[in-house]
Amino acid sequence: MRTRLVMGNWKMNGDLQANQALLSTIVRTVQAEPSIYQKGQIVVCPPFPYLAQAAQSLVDSSVELGAQDVSVATSGAYTGEVSASMLKDFACQWVIVGHSERRAYHGESSEVVAEKAKVAMTNGLTPVVCVGESLSEREAGRTLAIIDEQLKPVLALGSAVLAKLVIAYEPVWAIGTGLTATPEQAQEVHAFIRGQLTAAGVGHVQILYGGSVKANNAKSLFAMPDIDGALVGGAALNAEEFLAIAAA
Ligand code: PEP
Secondary structure, eight states: OOOOEEEEEOOSOOOHHHHHHHHHHHHHHHHHOHHHHSSSEEEEEOOGGGHHHHHHHTTTOSOEEEESOOOSSSSSSOTTOOOHHHHHHTTEEEEEESOHHHHHHSOOOHHHHHHHHHHHHHTTOEEEEEEOOOHHHHHTTOHHHHHHHHHHHHHTTOHHHHTTOEEEEOOGGGTTTSOOOOHHHHHHHHHHHHHHHHHTTOTTOOEEEESSOOHHHHHHHHTSTTOOEEEESGGGGSHHHHHHHHHO
């Protein structure tokens, strides 16, 4: 039985005051209604400077902390980078790697993404590896070929690493656009990913869907057999909306 997972990717949003309000509402609500919110796992991923604030707010909460990226290096002359051990120092248990915004704006290749997943895993963090096709790739009928290409270096990491990661399918055309893949479109890709994972001996790995998930579409997405939860962007900045997705 795969457990449900809902992760909030705050991206480069927030400030001390707004974060505090968001975190307090999430923590309070999850604590007050364990039968709704503690059946699965909820994770929040603030920007790096706010990890300490979030870690403090989440002490004694079932809500866990994640980061939005990690360096492939362990320490040294890598200006602007943050290592996996630094994330561990701030109580992170999760890290997103290969988000389409990192791939697009920072030129991260699928090989670098796989390396980040390995470094995260080696340091005791659960990597959430994002894959997804662009609109032109979908329109050209290349969706599954693109997912296959992006997954290849990750699958090559071997079952010891694969057993401990999460995959997030995030069609680029659905991220922040208000366009969501239909449950059937998402399921088709999730089933393909599940097939690849099963062939690699790790069919139990959770596969999240991401791309304009909202309270009003979460239930139908989560009803699909290979969708184990969501990676939520914009809607994760609104406590009520995020909690409604988690409740779904
Ligand atoms: C994301 O950035 O991972 C994401 C899914 O964003 P949104 O929910 O805003 O589409």
